[in-house]
Amino acid sequence: MEEKRGWTNVAESRKEREMGREQISIVIPVYGAEKYLKELLDKLLRQEDPEVEILCIDDGSVDKSQEICRAYAQAHPCIRYYRKENRGVSHTRNFGIQKARGTWICFVDSDDYLEKGAIARLRPYLGQETDALYFNYHRGEKDRELTGRVGDFEAKEILRATLDQTAGQSEVRECFTLQSASLAISCAKLYRLDVIRKNGIQFPEQLRIGEDVCFNLQYLGRSRKVRTLDEALYYYRKTPGSTTQTYSGQHFLEEEKLIRQMAGYREEAAEFTKELRIYLLGVLLHINTNLGKLPARRHRIREYRKLLEDADTRWILEKTEKKEALSPGKYQDLYYHLAVRLLQKNRIHLAVCLGDLYRNLQKFFRNRDGK
Numbered sequence: 001m002e003e004k005r006g007w008t009n010v011a012e013s014r015k016e017r018e019m020g021r022e023q024i025s026i027v028i029p030v031y032g033a034e035k036y037l038k039e040l041l042d043k044l045l046r047q048e049d050p051e052v053e054i055l056c057i058d059d060g061s062v063d064k065s066q067e068i069c070r071a072y073a074q075a076h077p078c079i080r081y082y083r084k085e086n087r088g089v090s091h092t093r094n095f096g097i098q099k100a101r102g103t104w105i106c107f108v109d110s111d112d113y114l115e116k117g118a119i120a121r122l123r124p125y126l127g128q129e130t131d132a133l134y135f136n137y138h139r140g141e142k143d144r145e146l147t148g149r150v151g152d153f154e155a156k157e158i159l160r161a162t163l164d165q166t167a168g169q170s171e172v173r174e175c176f177t178l179q180s181a182s183l184a185i186s187c188a189k190l191y192r193l194d195v196i197r198k199n200g201i202q203f204p205e206q207l208r209i210g211e212d213v214c215f216n217l218q219y220l221g222r223s224r225k226v227r228t229l230d231e232a233l234y235y236y237r238k239t240p241g242s243t244t245q246t247y248s249g250q251h252f253l254e255e256e257k258l259i260r261q262m263a264g265y266r267e268e269a270a271e272f273t274k275e276l277r278i279y280l281l282g283v284l285l286h287i288n289t290n291l292g293k294l295p296a297r298r299h300r301i302r303e304y305r306k307l308l309e310d311a312d313t314r315w316i317l318e319k320t321e322k323k324e325a326l327s328p329g330k331y332q333d334l335y336y337h338l339a340v341r342l343l344q345k346n347r348i349h350l351a352v353c354l355g356d357l358y359r360n361l362q363k364f365f366r367n368r369d370g371k
Contacts, residue, residue, distance in 0.1 A: 022103035022126060023051045024119065025193065027096030029089045030056050033110035034064040036237070041072050041079070043113040052119060054079045057096045060086030065110075090203035090211045093186070097196055104133075104190045111237045112187065118233035122190065125150065131223035133190040134158075134176065137234035147230040151175035155223035156271065162216075163275035176228040183216040183279075188234040195223060209251060210258035210283075217262065217276075221269055247290040252300065255287050256307050263312035280316050281340070288339055292356040305348055317344050332358075 026044060030037065044054055056069040056079060066083060073081040084095060093107055104126060108114065118135075125133055132155070136146055153172055161172040162183050186203075195201070199222045203211045220226070259280055266273050287304065294300050307313055320340055335358040342351035 021051045021123070023053065023101060024049070024104045024106060024190070025053050025055060025096075025100035025102030026106050026108055027055045027057060027093060027100060028108050028110055029059060029092035029096070030065050030069060030110050031059040031061050031086070031089070031092075032063050032065065033061065034068060036111040036113075037065055037068050040108065040110060040113045041068075043116065044108075045076060045078075046116055047114065047119045049119045049123075051102075052078060053101060055096050055099055056081045057092045057099075058083040059088070059092045060084065088205060088208065090205045090207065094202050094205065097193070097202070100193055102193060105193045105196070106190050107186045108234075109187060109236075113235050115233045115235060121231065121233060122229065125227050125229055126190065127227065130225050130227045131155065131192050131195055132219070132226045133229065134226060135188050135190075135229045135234065136176075136232045137188045137236045138232045139236050139238065146232060147175065149175050149228075149230050151228040151230075153226050153228065155220045155226050158226045158228075159217070159220040159272055160275050163272060163279040172228075176230050183213040184210070186212040186215055187236070191219060192223075195219065204261060207254065207257055207261060209254035210261070213258070214261055214265075217265060217269065221265075221272075247293070249294050249296075249300070252287060252291065252294060252303075255283055256303075259283055259307070259316075260310070260312055263315065266315075277316050277319055281320055284313065284316060284343075285336055285339055288343070288351055289335075289355040289359050292352050293359065301348060301352060304352070308343060308346075308348065320344070 028040065041054070041056075044052075054076075056073065058066055058069060058081065060083070069079075069081040073079045080099070082095065082099060084092075096107075097105065115138075122133060122135060130152075151172070153175075157172055196219065199218070201215065201218045201222065203215045205211075207214065262276065262280055262283075266276055269276055287307075291297075291300055291304055308317070317340065335354065339351050339354055339358075342348075342354065
């Protein structure tokens, strides 16, 4: 009987390599993942691609994740399992970058999965001139209308379109649904591993929110071509209580750190200074909208004032013009305009009260419309 390697035998795998197929490394950060981990690994194994390796990086789980990973790694040579001390998702992904052997790397969260046949669908678009391949995702809600189109763009076009989503229609927007192109996620993307390693690109380990934004900003700034495929091949699972669903005091502190981290890129990303500032303005206004619902309101406003007095934050506000404060939306454009003007005049209490009003209006209309 021929020796089996992953999903195919050694002879078949060698033949595929001779035909020029490039290996894809799938990195899965694992922490407390026992509920969905088997489903994810089973779906990845059904991709039936001989040049895929799966790296399960266990960030010190205390549930049955370790047991599940070990069993799958023993049964399937295409799966490699590593266990390390708990240091967060950024450290875990960086660890995966160090251990990966592929030409391409893809990050998949342990509670998500790739659709059946996703790798086979993506492979034809992994060209030699392409530094990244973006595809789209499901979010468990009514599917968005996707174009199904393939696009080839300069990396700077993607960077501009995703940093400044208040801009008008662009070729990128016409060709690709921008949720997946968002800087805020590193999933539903394939990256060239050599671009990451040659440029020392990492997920900032000091951040707990926005680490994907910083990674993608650095990656696009050092890339040439990005190909997009507007098909949903990644399934993103909403989990109650995740940092993207619940705003907390810790979320506020992390967004503070994110603003300072990203503002530090403005010299390095001089060509995109305006777009970077507009993106950070959105983060700042997100803080303004949600600050009022946190406990210890007065203390939070004092912290907010300190942030607004920071040179990096003043740069965001002082350079913002009226038209840049606007954002598409039924009431959002007016709120953004008024809030920015109040913050520019240091009327912080009024800006936070306006944020309260806007947030409550959002809640009212969501309830009214049954959303």
